[in-house]
Amino acid sequence: MTGTLYGVGVGPGDPDLLTIKAHRLISGAKVIAYPAPDDGESFARSIVTDVIPEGAEEIAIVIPMKPERFPAKSVYDQASGRVAERLEAGDDVVVLCEGDPFFYGSFMYLYERLAGDYPSEIVPGVSSIMSCAAALKRPLAARNDSLSVIPGPLPEDEIKRRLLAADAAAIIKVGRHLPKIRKVLDSIDATHRAGYIERASLPEQVVLPLAEAPETAPYFSMILVYMGAEEWIV
Amino acid sequence: MTGTLYGVGVGPGDPDLLTIKAHRLISGAKVIAYPAPDDGESFARSIVTDVIPEGAEEIAIVIPMKPERFPAKSVYDQASGRVAERLEAGDDVVVLCEGDPFFYGSFMYLYERLAGDYPSEIVPGVSSIMSCAAALKRPLAARNDSLSVIPGPLPEDEIKRRLLAADAAAIIKVGRHLPKIRKVLDSIDATHRAGYIERASLPEQVVLPLAEAPETAPYFSMILVYMGAEEWIV
Structure with missing residues (x-):
């Protein structure tokens, strides 16, 4: 055996x-x-x-x-x-x-x-995506929303294409790709609809509107984007 | 207080x-x-x-x-x-x-x-999406894959557009929308890349290749689509 x-x-x-x-x-x-x-x-x-x-x-x-x-x-x-x-x-x-x-x-x-x-x-385990939404205190998807999970290492145009096919998105593996991701979100007027989370659920957790996020992100960071959001609330 | x-x-x-x-x-x-x-x-x-x-x-x-x-x-x-x-x-x-x-x-x-x-x-809790991937015994997303979560009630062309912007997809809220979803997956040659799961993690769990799924699906059912898969394994 x-x-x-x-x-x-x-x-x-x-x-x-x-x-x-x-x-x-x-x-x-x-x-x-x-x-x-x-x-x-x-x-x-x-x-x-x-x-x-x-x-x-x-x-x-x-x-x-x-x-x-x-x-x-x-x-x-x-x-x-x-x-x-x-x-x-x-x-x-x-x-x-x-x-x-x-x-x-x-x-x-x-x-x-x-x-x-x-x-x-x-x-199966609790995903950091659900933990990040809990940290932001904002529902990630509801009703007939579609959600995209998008790795940060993808090229700009691919990130953009996938964001535009979704109502909400979790951009994962942010790390050193943060400047590129910011640029893409700016280009589709979504920066004020995005939240930034570091080390979700840990005591050192950081939760910020993307506009107030640091210049450099650690590996364990994520950006949640609410494409239809009128205003940002953290 | x-x-x-x-x-x-x-x-x-x-x-x-x-x-x-x-x-x-x-x-x-x-x-x-x-x-x-x-x-x-x-x-x-x-x-x-x-x-x-x-x-x-x-x-x-x-x-x-x-x-x-x-x-x-x-x-x-x-x-x-x-x-x-x-x-x-x-x-x-x-x-x-x-x-x-x-x-x-x-x-x-x-x-x-x-x-x-x-x-x-x-x-936060364990999502049925992760539970369905565990039931299928097939990794849902890896490396720079992007994943779309797509509600079954959406119109055909919206389901198709969102599938084509992803490497893998979880089609949720299948229920009475199963015939429409089958039609969309057939149209993009993805039926043999899709798995069907009912009541994931429960004793009465059902796991099948989509091609062998029943005609009618209960509310608690899901279809996982692996867009890049060469062959299907359940």
Whole structure:
């Protein structure tokens, strides 16, 4: 009997936004894997640090933060090899995923390597998009609104095209793309309809109208755009 | 001191997908409100039926299910009046919201009536979109994919335009709009790239390639479309 691969969403950051199922799986885990930067703490692990049982085996999947040097294939090949060893030995492996496992997560790189050979289960989590709307205290979508989720690294014209096909939008992975995103939003007269959120649900959360956002944004930041909004309220 | 209005996401249906924060707020609540149909059980309440404390005051917001007879304004005026009475008396009111409170939920109708006058807090929940992707066992979005959330009641040409501006899409509120949605997906050669999910995360969950989906869909159904998919895997 091989073990089961669990992709477990741990939510946007507040440990209280863990689901009961995630809490049970993590607190009972023998083997836990998670993405980690080459310098500093794993964000996913930091969310559940008080839940991980003493003595659990931990597999840190160390991912260099500079995208231009991203040796993704070999990192995930090695990590999936280590996870597969534990699964072969009959142990379940719980993989911690920031937010939701199947929503822009790195879990998919393990999943595509292992799901064909081992039983797997995905435990959905609270997405940072919902957490950002809660932080802004403004409903994200209602009735027949359509919502677009748009990655900030896309080219200007693509961001614009996708914004114009939606009633509301979540621009994710803002980081160093903030100046470009501001330019696009200005060009469609939407800056005053946009809110900026850093580190949603954490004590250091920042919530501002986009016009008052800082010049540089951290990786964990997002812009929500309400295309039909008449006025901005934070 | 007035009470606080809590909009609490209870997730897609599996009680284990409640967050720890939602569980704590509901299990300690003195007053609980939730949407309910005019005939039958409240879905939001059914998810947390084992969590609601004995003796809690319950305010059912009864919403007629036929959209053409929807007396929304008077229902929410009355309900917000009852909730406001409890808040004025100094009691917190926990409003149960299917999925996430600010993502296509009816909570916003209470929120827009009350948030100006009383303290409020939104507790985000697991969205059915993430739960559907988990059920399909297929990652919804990755890297620089953009995702569109598209309500099924929109006209054909609007659904098509929004699909064509995305790499993946979640078509929500499928119900009686299924034949129209099938037609649109056929017209852009995307039927074999779409999965159909009913009642995600519940024991009676149904997961099928769209081509094998039933003729009629219940209200709690969704279609996920992977525009770039070469082949379909369920």
